[in-house]
Amino acid sequence: MATQPVLSLTDIDRSYGQGETTLQILKGANFTLNAGETVALVAPSGTGKSTLLHIAGLLEHPDGGDVLVGGVPCQHLGDDQRTAMRRNSIGFVYQFHHLLPEFSALENVMMPQLVGGLSHKEAAERSQQLLDYMRVGHRAHHRPAELSGGEQQRVAIARAVANAPLVLLADEPTGNLDPETAAYVFSALEALVRQSGLSALIATHNHDLARRMDRCITLVDGKVIPFDA
Numbered sequence: 267m268a269t270q271p272v273l274s275l276t277d278i279d280r281s282y283g284q285g286e287t288t289l290q291i292l293k294g295a296n297f298t299l300n301a302g303e304t305v306a307l308v309a310p311s312g313t314g315k316s317t318l319l320h321i322a323g324l325l326e327h328p329d330g331g332d333v334l335v336g337g338v339p340c341q342h343l344g345d346d347q348r349t350a351m352r353r354n355s356i357g358f359v360y361q362f363h364h365l366l367p368e369f370s371a372l373e374n375v376m377m378p379q380l381v382g383g384l385s386h387k388e389a390a391e392r393s394q395q396l397l398d399y400m401r402v403g404h405r406a407h408h409r410p411a412e413l414s415g416g417e418q419q420r421v422a423i424a425r426a427v428a429n430a431p432l433v434l435l436a437d438e439p440t441g442n443l444d445p446e447t448a449a450y451v452f453s454a455l456e457a458l459v460r461q462s463g464l465s466a467l468i469a470t471h472n473h474d475l476a477r478r479m480d481r482c483i484t485l486v487d488g489k490v491i492p493f494d495a
C-alpha cells in the first residue's frame with residue numbers, strides 16, 4: 267500500500283529583493299517526506315536551507331508552488347487555518363532554542379499542549395515524560411537561562427514534539443553547540459524521532475550526523491537534489 271507523504275513541496279519558488287536586484291533562492295524546488303522517514307538537508311550557507319524549512323513549516327509563503335501537509339494543500343489556506351495546521355501538525359526546532367525566558371522548562375513544553383486543549387494535568391505529565399526522555403527531566407523547574415546550551419536545546423526539542431506533530435522540522439538544531447554536546451543532543455533527537463516514528467527534515471552542516479538519517483538532500487541552483495553525505 268502506498269503511503270501518503272506527510273509533507274510535499276511542489277515547484278516552490280522564492281526570491282528576495284536586494285536593492286535593485288532579485289535574489290532567486292528556490293526555483294521550482296520539489297521535495298517529498300514520507301511517513302516515518304528522516305531526511306538531512308545539507309547545503310552550503312546561503313543556499314536556502316532556512317528558507318526551505320520556513321516555507322515547509324508554513325512560517326513563510328512561497329512566491330509559487332504549494333506545500334502539502336498530510337496531503338492538504340496549504341497555498342489557499344487563510345492565516346488562521348495555517349496557524350492551526352502549524353500548531354497541530356508541525357514541530358519546529360531552531361538553531362537557537364527560542365524558549366520563553368519567563369517560564370520553566372516544564373511550562374515551555376506544556377504550552378503547546380495547553381493551547382491544543384489538553385488538561386493541565388495531562389500536559390504536565392506528558393511534558394515531564396518528554397523531558398525525562400531527553401534526559402533533562404531533573405531541570406524541569408528551571409528557567410531557560412539556568413540551563414546549559416545543550417539542555418536548552420533538549421527542552422526545545424521536547425517542546426517541538428509535544429503535540430505529536432506529523433512532521434518535525436529542525437534548522438541546524440545543534441549548530442550552536444560544541445561538537446560533543448551537539449553529538450549528544452543530536453543522538454537524543456534521533457532516538458526520540460525513531461522511537462515515536464516521527465517524520466523529520468533536519469538541516470545540518472555536520473555530515474557525520476546527516477549520514478545517520480534515512481537519506482540526505484541538498485540544494486543546487488534552487489532545486490532539491492539527493493546528496494551523498
Ligand SMILES: Nc1ncnc2c1ncn2[C@@H]1O[C@H](COP(=O)(O)OP(=O)(O)OP(=O)(O)O)[C@@H](O)[C@H]1O
Nearest residue numbers: 282283289291309310311312313314315316317318
Ligand atoms: N528576508 C530576507 N530578505 C532578503 N534576503 C533574504 C531573506 N531571507 C533570506 N535571504 C537571503 O536568501 C539566501 C538564503 O538564505 P537562508 O537563510 O535560507 O540560507 P541558509 O542556507 O539557511 O544559510 P545558513 O546555512 O547560513 O543559515 C541568503 O542569501 C539570504 O541572505
